[in-house]
Amino acid sequence: MHNEVMKAHTRIYVPVSIAESRISKRFDPIPSGTLYPNADEIAYLQRLVMYKDSAIIVLNKPPKLPVKGNLPVHNSMDALAAAALSYDYEEGPQLVHRLDRESSGILLMGRTKESASYLQxxxxNVNIAKTSYxxxxxxxxxxxxxxxxxVIGSPREKEGIISAPLTKVLLDDGKTERVMLAHQSGLETCQEAVTAYRVLGPxxxxxxxxxxxxxxSRKHQLRVHCAEALGTPIVGDYKYGWFVHRKWKQTPQVNIEPASGEPYKLRRPDGLDVQKGSVLSKVPLLHLHCRELVLPNIAKFLRVLQSKSDDHKLHLSSKSDVLRFVASMPSHMKISWNLMSSYLV
Structure with a gap:
């Protein structure tokens, strides 16, 4: 009935295809029905959000969640974010940087094309991003x-800077790509890679x-620098530390504290499985976590950066120039941290 008047608070149920229009705008070659997440997936992804303003979204990515594949896939962060994290914006957020599928931690996304462009x-290169302001x-x-x-082992020096260029090579199967130190490959094509490190404890x-x-920001930079430059591969990194893992004697499951001889009590978050993915597991997960991020408050500066006026003070708010975020570790790393910390008591 075209002349009916709806009552206030009446619910309207629309076809799924209308809700999927946001996805189809970004991934025309892919059938939109394969990309739209269900309600549980949307709620799950939104729970990962640590911070949101008009310019950026910051998430704490769990391990094993792919950020972006060669093609938009249903369970990748890039595809899910288009629907789950667009909120009141027509377009979904764009990736500013990437994390490996197996790693965890802070993932930054730009909510607008302008903010994503500046942050990328x-x-x-920080010098490219700078202006006259x-x-x-x-x-x-x-x-x-x-x-x-x-990591397995410990660097000789407690802190330092690794300056070791990286290069990519194809393995014998012709499909698998591997990153390695450039001077070990004998190839001229390489990328500069610099990592500062600090040992956090004994x-x-x-x-x-x-x-x-x-x-x-190079692909697998931290994993290769730890494994090949320092000789201390990351726990759970079987791609670059397979031979060390084969010889590694994992943390023993003991009932007696080795230092005091007292009954051993493992401090761990309630409800977590001691074995799952930690150093006690037969097959530990990758222990690499993006814990801290400091960056400009792009929401504050964006108006100034786009303004042609020289009087920048007229456009600035009183908010902080810099934002800092710290992401909690995933459960398997928390267990390993608590286990190793218990030996220091």
Whole structure:
């Protein structure tokens, strides 16, 4: 009936295809019905959001969730975000940087094309992102990303800077790509890769915690630098540390505290399986977590960066120039952390 008048608060049920229109705008070659997440997937992804403003979204990505594949797939972060994290925007957020599928931690997305463009420049080369505006440049210089990793062994020096270019090679099957130190490959084509590291504590049961600060953004940079430059592969990294894992004697499951002889009590979050993915597991998950991110408050500066006026003070708000985020570790790394910390009591 075309002349009917709806009552207030009446629900309207529309076909799924209408809700999927946001997806089809971004992935025309892919049938939209294969990409639209269900209500549980949307709720799950929104629970990962640590921070949201008009320009960015910051998430704490769990391990094993792919960020982006060669094609938009149903369970990739990029595809799901288009529907689950668009909120009141017509377009979904865009990736600013990437994390490996097996790693976890802070993932930054730009909510607009403008914010994503500035942040992508910032993560590619800080000098490219700079302008004539000093406050923005100072905020760019403060940008950093720090990871925590559990490695097998311990570096000779407690802290240092790894400057080791990387190159990519194809393995014998002609399909699998592997990243390695350039000087070991004999190939001229390489990319500059620089990582600062710091040992966070003593070596316990053959493992050490490291803080890693990449100055460049190369594929598998931290994993290769840890395994090949430092000789301490990350726990759970079977791609670059397979031979070390074969010889590695994992953390023993003991009932007696080795230092005091007292009954051993493992401090761990309630309800977590001791074995699952931690150093106690037969097959540990990758222990690499993007823990901290410092970056310019792009929502504050965006209006200034797009303005042609020289009077920047007229456009600035009183909000902080820099934002800082810290993401909690996934459960398997928390268990490993608590287990190793218990030996220090």
């Amino acid at each position: 420049q910032l993560f590619t 000093s406050a923005w440049n100072n905020a760019c210089d403060a940008t950093c990303m720090r990871y925590w990793a559990l 070596m316990i049961n053959g493992c050490s915690w490291l803080e890693l600060h990449p100055h460049t």
